[in-house]
Amino acid sequence: MTEFIAPLQNLMDHFRRLPGIGGKTAIRLAFSVMELPEQEAEDFAAAILAAKREIHLCRECCNVSTEDVCPICADEGRDHSTVCVVEDAKAVLSFERVHDYRGVYHVLGGTLSPMNGIGPDHLHIRELLHRLGDDTVKEIIVATNPTVEGEATAMYLARILRPFGVTVSRLAYGIPVGGDLEYADEITLHRALEGRRPIG
């Protein structure tokens, strides 16, 4: 045996294909799955299938949901006039953890990336524009990540949203709370200066 036995190699390859999982981690994970109790391995396999089969995109906001319309969009208590546009479902979770935002979301499903062949049609932009049809939405907060692609996507959205007459805002940039000026990169410092606000 100069290689892994086939079922182990196969499982390892599957783990390896997941993001951030290297060769050694894939080996460790495959071995640990092999050592799981039978019932737990079955539950794990079923959980993978369920995640694929039971999760759809919300008809309104394109967030992941087991329902046709996700609980956030279905919640009458939330402010449906404010839509926070994020790249993915993980960002929704980050905002929800803050317990501060009472508006709704729109999940783009990525960012524009011409280099990788991802244009506006690959994102849920059409669905976003569709939501502007009935005058409910007053403000759109573009909360894409502060990366090159996230910025480009924000710029693109600002441009195509202009004709709709809604307020389009962008998250504030600056020094993260608890961060140290010494370690802040130049662009962040530049943005922090630019966005300075009067105090007192």
Added chain:
Amino acid sequence: MTEFIAPLQNLMDHFRRLPGIGGKTAIRLAFSVMELPEQEAEDFAAAILAAKREIHLCRECCNVSTEDVCPICADEGRDHSTVCVVEDAKAVLSFERVHDYRGVYHVLGGTLSPMNGIGPDHLHIRELLHRLGDDTVKEIIVATNPTVEGEATAMYLARILRPFGVTVSRLAYGIPVGGDLEYADEITLHRALEGRRPIG
């Protein structure tokens, strides 16, 4: 949605239970599985079940195997008089990668650990002793890890193997090749001195 939707949470929990997978990694992995093509998710689930169902322990060496006797034990070209005793199947792979060792193996399935309630009966020691029944084995190389438990297991094995009249050896300790003396811990240096050999 202040929490994950159920199928996602469930999948995340399964990932979380694997060794070395923390909360954030579990989230990332669960999301990436959700985004897999349907076919690939099905293959992944099947791979988990196959790893449980198709892999058994070799009747001879207790290594993982899809056959009753693993390819190494079944290989007539290998030296069946030398048995390298390792903690787990991963260690077998490490040795096999060296392409230098032509003997066979015996997988203990762990180390003695009274603290965790793991005694000799929990390891494949009985199976090892059984292999000494027909005078084939002449040398046993104890290759448990140089940890407290690995050492204790090596000592225990040396003691119970003595009556069988086989040579029992232990892997050499020392400075790892490419390592720097500056960073070697005291015990390793002590062992390296103790195990010094004449050169030239």
